[in-house]
Amino acid sequence: MKPTLQTVADRVGVSRSTVSNAYSRPDQLSPELRERILDAARELGYSGPNPTARSLRSGRAGAIGVLFTTALSIAFTDPYAVQFLRGLAEVAEDNRTGLLLVPLRDDDEGALEAVRNAAVDGFVVYCVPGWYKAMEAAWARGIPVVNSDHFGSLFVGIDEIASTRAAGEHLMRLGHRRVAIVADYISPDRRTGEVSVPSVEDLGSYVSRERLTGYRDAFAAAGLEWSEVITISAAGNSREHGAAAAAYALDRAPRPTAVVATTDLLALGVLDALAARDLRPGRDVSVIGFDDIPDAAQAHMTTVRQPALDRGRIAGRLLLDPPDDPADRRVVLPTELVVRASTGPASTGSV
Amino acid sequence: MKPTLQTVADRVGVSRSTVSNAYSRPDQLSPELRERILDAARELGYSGPNPTARSLRSGRAGAIGVLFTTALSIAFTDPYAVQFLRGLAEVAEDNRTGLLLVPLRDDDEGALEAVRNAAVDGFVVYCVPGWYKAMEAAWARGIPVVNSDHFGSLFVGIDEIASTRAAGEHLMRLGHRRVAIVADYISPDRRTGEVSVPSVEDLGSYVSRERLTGYRDAFAAAGLEWSEVITISAAGNSREHGAAAAAYALDRAPRPTAVVATTDLLALGVLDALAARDLRPGRDVSVIGFDDIPDAAQAHMTTVRQPALDRGRIAGRLLLDPPDDPADRRVVLPTELVVRASTGPASTGSV
DNA sequence: GCCAAGCTCTGTATCGGTTGAGAAGGGTCA
DNA sequence: TGACCCTTCTCAACCGATACAGAGCTTGGC
Known part of the structure; x- marks a missing residue:
């Protein structure tokens, strides 16, 4: 039988509460008694209060x-x-x-x-x-x-819509008009391939929905209809899936002058696909990612930087100590469009 | 106040146990009553038994x-x-x-x-x-x-010692006699730099200890004294730390003809360091890693393959259902030396 | 010398379930 | 009709701790 608080209490000849205090509220008992209790616990092989029981009583799961x-x-x-x-x-x-x-x-x-x-x-x-x-x-x-x-x-x-809208505007300013978007979670069956996304609003994934919306709006403002944009589903968020998806954009004629992706991982895959076809990023085809992970900088890729670490930290704080004021319960962090060499003026060359 | 089993029981007019059974042992009560209970629960916003309480009673943390x-x-x-x-x-x-x-x-x-x-x-x-x-x-x-x-x-x-011994023998067969080892966790203060490891047995980290032992034994069998081997501490297990550590081996004269590392991540860093110095892996300097992560194959790096996924799976099974027979409680998985282009005959060239 | 305040420790209720024994009611079979 | 069984549900104990009120004893201030 495993020892419990009671076992230790009986051994030392004190009440269960006192043993509990020895562990959880050392200031509630004399140092000498506490020492005696901890010694007895060691001797009995008791390794401290049962976490589950403690959780139940204190209402904190930890x-x-x-x-x-x-x-x-x-x-x-x-x-x-x-x-x-x-x-x-x-x-x-x-x-x-x-x-x-x-x-x-x-x-x-x-x-x-x-x-x-x-x-x-x-x-x-x-x-x-x-x-x-x-x-x-x-x-x-x-x-x-x-x-x-x-x-x-x-x-x-973050303000996903505004972030990709900025990226989209950048693309429009560069004169791109044949654009493909590679995104994850936009096809319910999660396959790779071109899919039709008539209304962005209906997408199940929050992130993809918002990011696509931003691009759509930026394109619309420049007169590029959403129906002209090629939307390609990636089966998962990885470099390999990104490359596979990019093929559906790069191997068609006329080839798009820009391929944007909803994450850097996918966008890096797009760059891989460019390399495999001897196409130059930023010259033959412009590429934009999202997140600004370290590899994005190494690949000289234009992307949207978002503060991942801070997002995690703030998520933790919100959770562990939820603010009373509803206004404080929603935190929107800033993002930044990082322009690197993977975007450039739309190539006007043939196909 | 959050609803509990009792709340639901009172609402339906049954005992607490019955409600509990409705969730945990559906066969113990009539389907109709169960439906009524679940309906009442939904209505009250009760989302099922409290996991902590359940854990306490059933003795399983989940x-x-x-x-x-x-x-x-x-x-x-x-x-x-x-x-x-x-x-x-x-x-x-x-x-x-x-x-x-x-x-x-x-x-x-x-x-x-x-x-x-x-x-x-x-x-x-x-x-x-x-x-x-x-x-x-x-x-x-x-x-x-x-x-x-x-x-x-x-x-x-895995049999760590045998694994690196095989790698070490490979190196000895190729004629290498000036060898450096890059390892993590071999210096208590976790700094990067050359350290003296007089007795491998005293290393605190199990993995580094075993892997170094294998190399030491292989070297000894070929007549290469441990004291002649350069041991370099990496401040952490990453590519960057590996590259930093490699500098301590590559920038000395005479330069080692081989640099081995205790993990692939470190070894990839070593390759980076070689590249930065225009040294050719496998020709100017041989490199061996450990793990055989995907990037190792891409880098054509010689390494020891160990079954990571299986290790995780078996760890889980051992934990969730510990075998009674002590013999079954220790599982040693096979490894394999994967020879690629990063190792070759010791270069006899000057410095 | 007396009362309030402090320090230690105890006792009891409680956290929210699960469990196994057993009671009530209906059905089967000889 | 009575013995027996099965299904369905209840009861009381228990899992291992924490919280809080308060008891007993020391101290300190006036």
Whole structure:
């Protein structure tokens, strides 16, 4: 039988409360008694109060739930995601809180159960497209949730629309009129290939929806109809998927003069696809990404910089100490268009 | 006030147990009553049994603790680590279990508390060098621990010594006699630079200790004294640190004809350092890594392949269902020396 | 010398469920 | 008709701790 508080209490001849205090509120008892208690505990092999029991009584789980899509590895493969997580972990660490990764299965029922069963003080929704019911379940738990789409929930993010609108305007100023967009999560079956996105508003994924909206608006302002823009679905957010998707843009005639992507990882894949075809970024085809991960700078890629680390940190703070004022519950961080060599004037050359 | 089982029970007019059964043991009550209960729950905004309370009673936390060193981001930056984690997550998912990342602070006391406070069913020790007391605390919890150094604990790994011995023999066969080793966690203050490692056995990090031992043995068998081998500490396991460390080997005279590293990430850094000096891998200087991450193949780098995904999977299985037979509690997976272009005959040229 | 204030420690209620024994009611079978 | 069983639900104990009120004893101020 594992020792409990009571075991130790009996051994020392004090009450259970006193042993509890020895661990949780050292100022509540004399140092000598505390020492005796800790000695007895050591002797009995008692390694401190049971975390679960403590959680139940104190009402604090000591963990933040992080909801993931199925592909955990993909999530960790994205430097942006890792940075976000790191910011989150930093704050969690300072608050003596852990990070509970909740892998969501593909089947809805399993995902719901996972969310309902997670012993956490709050959830961060992370790379989870809106069509998962899991977000709903998280919200139903009645604990703080960062970045759900629910009204009144906590939010930290950027002005996605304005960010890509700026990028789009940059492209329009350069004279591009044949443009392709590579995006993740815009086809429900998650395949790679050209898809028709008649109304951006109906997209399930928040991020893709907003980023596409920004581009659409910028293009519209310059007189480029959305229906003329080629939208290509990538099966996942990775360099390889980006390259595969880019093929659908680059191998058609007339070839687009610009290919933009909703993430840097996808955009790096587009650059790979250019290289494979001996096309020069910024001259033959302009490319824009999103996030500004370290590799983007190395690749001299134009992109939108967003503060990933800060996003994570703020998500953590919002969760662990939700502000009362509704205005403070939504934080919008600034972004910046970083122009590098991968964008240039539209090539007027043939095909 | 949040609704509880009792709230729902009162509403429907049944006992608390019955409501509990409605969620956890549907076969114990009539379908109609169950429906009525679930309806009432929905109406009251009750989202299922409190996970913490359930854990307390049932004795299952529903999470595996993953102990990390401080730099969470570093851990996620290593593709090997990500693969391992992915294997673990896969098994966890199948067992309706989450992954609790426990960030360990630098100060011992904080780390201990984090370990003692984690509501988990077991721990996986992950990139934690031996000098952290946290491992001790995990063991003291009396729950399964994978890969602690304790006798009788669960273990999944590879024969590190034999792996690097094979790599070392490969190097010896090629005639190399001026060799440098780049390793992480071999200097307590974690700085970059040449360090003296008189006795490999005393190294705190299990992994570095074993891998260096394998090389030492292979070198010794070929008549190369350990004291003649240059050992260089890297401040962390990353490409950049690897490159920085490599400088201490490459910029000396006579220059070593081979530089081996304890991880692929470090070895890739060594290759970067070679490139910066216009030295040809495999011709001017031979390089060997460890892990065989995808980038290693792309860089044509000789390395030791270990099954990261399987390691994660098996770690998970050991933890969630520890075998009774002590023999089954230790799993040693096979490795393979993958010879690529980064190793070649020792260059006999001047300096 | 007396009362208030402080310091230590105890007792009891409670956190929100799960569990196994058993009660009530209806049906089957000889 | 009575013995027996099955289904459906209730009861009371328990999981391992924390919170809070208050008891007993020392101190300190006046």
